[in-house]
Amino acid sequence: MGNRLSKIATRTGDDGTTGLGDGSRVRKDSARIAAIGDVDELNSNLGVLLCETLPDKVRVALVAIQHDLFDLGGELCIPGHTMITDRQLAxxxxxxxxxxxxxPPLKEFILPGGSRAASLAHVCRTVCRRAERAIVALGEHETINAAPRQYVNRLSDxxxxxxxxxxxxxxxxxxxxxxxRNAG
Known part of the structure; x- marks a missing residue:
């Protein structure tokens, strides 16, 4: 891979813009950057969840999802590029x-809570829903592939x-x- 990030503090964003993967620059408050940021926040929260004691099978799935989310962020970062595939959705x-x-089937609504790991999974779910809203909003203004939106929708479930x-x-x-509980 080489030295892709040899300099972290470039100062190129001091003017309120940031570079996309295709070399173009956009405002840091653009819909595209908001969506990328929400996906990044979701991935970071999954990293916190992975600090917990988890069943091996769940851990393997969450690590794979983290890699998919990195790809999803890459797709959002390079307009017109595709990185999320039907295989990842499947x-x-x-x-x-x-x-x-x-x-067991649900007969009542559940509250986000229980164990620490489950509570963190619920936090990840809510951040995922926010990322989904940001991706939908981006799609209202710019052409994007359907797969990133579909991925985060299924991931929140x-x-x-x-x-x-x-x-x-x-x-x-x-x-x-x-x-x-609050009934008369």
């Missing part, structure tokens, strides 16, 4: 089906399911919303 679908099949899986792995269960 992998999310497979994990979602596999993990969800082992869980997977993170919800993984939170449930992680609560069980820690010996707990879902934290149920008690709709009658």
């Amino acid at each position: 992998q999310l679908d497979d994990w979602l089906a596999d993990y969800n099949a082992a869980l 997977l993170l919800f399911v993984l939170a449930r899986v992680l609560n069980r792995a820690d010996g707990g269960t879902d934290v149920l919303w008690q709709h009658e």
